[in-house]
Amino acid sequence: MPRWFLSKRAIDLSEIMDDPDCDPDLLINTYAWFARLNPLLGRWKSVYRTLIRPILRPERATRILDIGCGAGDVLRLIRHLASQDGFDLELMGIDPDERAIICAREMPSNTGISFDPVHSSELVTRGDQFDIVISNHVLHHLSPGELLTLAHDSALLAGDLVIHNDIKRDDLAWLFFWPVGLVCRNSFILTDGLRSIRRAWHPKELRRLLPNRWTVETRTPFRLLLIHPTDE
DSSP states (O other): OOTTTTSSOOTTOOOGGGSTTSOHHHHHHHHHHHHHHHHHHSOHHHHIIIIIGGGOOTTSOEEEEEETOTTSHHHHHHHHHHHHTTOOEEEEEEOSOHHHHHHHHHSSOOTTEEEEOOOHHHHHHHTOOEEEEEEESOGGGOOHHHHHHHHHHHHHHEEEEEEEEEEOOOHHHHHHHHHHHHHSOSSSHHHHHHHHHHHOOOHHHHHHHSOTTOEEEEETTTEEEEEEOTTO
16 A cells, blocks of 8 residues: 555545434444543553643642543543542533433443533533543544634633544554454444544644644654643
């Protein structure tokens, strides 16, 4: 496969799970697989150790918002890690897809987590505030205009830090994902994962698009973090 296979974003592709008429059982299975894959592929334990834990507040609960939370697995992981370190958190997940919120609310171990089927702009309008705002695998869904809106909203909502964690578009990432996707049977993981990689951003594209205060950090394997330190 030539190295220019993924030279441009395949913005014409859409993921099956975004179709409101997709198979509901396969959708639930897909969310279940996310709970297993996100800690590994998203490197969230490393993100927690290096970026989130250093600014957690020992004197009070730290408020964290997850935009596009899906079934809430990233929030549950962060709550578990913070609890091991002795920190209290107040967690909120939002997702405009009501199917995701229904699935999140039905998952076990939701203590300390609230879920709401709203858009980030609605929270901005309400004047909500959080210490940390995160997202996982949201950026590749967005057009340039939508990404700028997300960046604007998340910077307004966060008092300390914004972290948007996503895939870095790369030919090798597309190749290496095949065996992962094939293992995840009875789900949309294989098809949607490959489409996600083709839709993903390259760090240079994000750096050209976003204001200077945003930092694009790359991590192995094939990850990018879009970071905004709002407390400076």
